[in-house]
Amino acid sequence: MNLEQLEYIVDVAKTRSLTKTAQNAHVTLSAVSQSISLLESELGLVLFNRSRGIGAVPTPEGQSIIGRAAEILTKLEALRSEANSYSDRLSGELIIATIPGPMHLLMEAIAGFRKDYPEVKVRIFEQGPKEILDELQSGGIDLGFIALTSDLLAHHKTLHYEKLYTGKMVVGVPKTSLLAQERSIQPEQLLGYSLVLYYDEHIRNYLTTRLAEYGAPDILFATNNIQAIQSAVREGLALTVGVDYSFESGGQADIVPVELDLPGFGPVYYGWALPKGKHASTITTRFVRRLQ
Known part of the structure; x- marks a missing residue:
């Protein structure tokens, strides 16, 4: 036969x-x-x-x-x-946008992809989550990487979202601070400090609303500039609150992440997003396979 x-x-x-x-x-x-x-x-x-x-x-x-x-x-x-x-030999362009902080989590996949497909030009940008979602809808980028909680994910019904990493909320404190010796920090402990936050509209609003249950938080500023946040913490101007995986990249040795014990605040996921119903290109599909 x-x-x-x-x-x-x-x-x-x-x-x-x-x-x-x-x-x-x-x-x-x-x-x-x-x-x-x-x-x-x-x-x-x-x-x-x-x-x-x-x-x-x-x-x-x-x-x-x-x-x-x-x-x-x-x-x-x-x-x-x-x-x-x-x-098949791929050629073309792959445009990626990610929120600042966790970009280091993508480097291994990007390096492997560029090695296997040298004729594909990869461009990656740091943007805020709102800008990323807008660019996805308009077709300005091929793939977006954002952070969402389970509650926030439930509100994005038109979004196809695949989780890559699961993180928890931590407080970034100066290495010299007494708080750096704590195993966890209670929300009420933050009331005596100024805070600098990453400007993720969804998570920032959700977080500040939860912190307000314990008293009015003192927000010094919110920004997408990671270096400005790190500098403010190192100088003792403020503490910062973020997701643990954002503190894993280099250049933060003077900042210690301590778990934030915030009851009812679930995990924060970092993953890739596409609008539901949008046909992903062959280049995008092959890159996504690297992440699975």
Whole structure:
């Protein structure tokens, strides 16, 4: 049994004619007839009833075998298609936007992708979450990376979101602060300090609302400038509140993350987003596979 024989019997079942199948396969009629006869002999079954007036009609046993053969050929085509998708040389552009802080989490995937697809130009930007969502809707970027809580995710019903990392809220304190010795910090402990926050509108509003349950938080400023936040903390001007994975990148040795014990505040996810219903390009799809 070989694939050629399977292709012949599937085609004969469609055309009801060995002659037409021979024409479709660009071979002689005797080649098709002999090939099918050899397969019938191997299987010990008659696959077709042959009649001058009706043509080649599958027997009941033949219908079952031909159905199986069609399934095999379909799966083989899918296998070939997927293999080709990995071997094709990609060229073009991949535009990514991420919120500041966790960009380091993407570097390994980006480096591997550029190595495998050197003809794809990768551009990555840091933007606020609102800007990222706007750019996704307008098509200005191919893929966006944002942070969401479970509550916030439930509000984005038009967004396809895949979680990559799960984090928890921490307080960034100067290394020299007594708070750096704490295992966790209670919300009411923050009331005696100024805070500098990353300007993520969704999480910032949610966080400040929760902190307000313990008293009015003193927000010195909110910004997307990570360096400004780090400088304010190092200088002892304020504390910052953020997600633990944002403190894993280099350059923050003087800042200690301490868990924020905020009851009812669930995990914060970092993941990639696309608008629901938007067709992702081949380049985007292959990059996403690196993240899974």
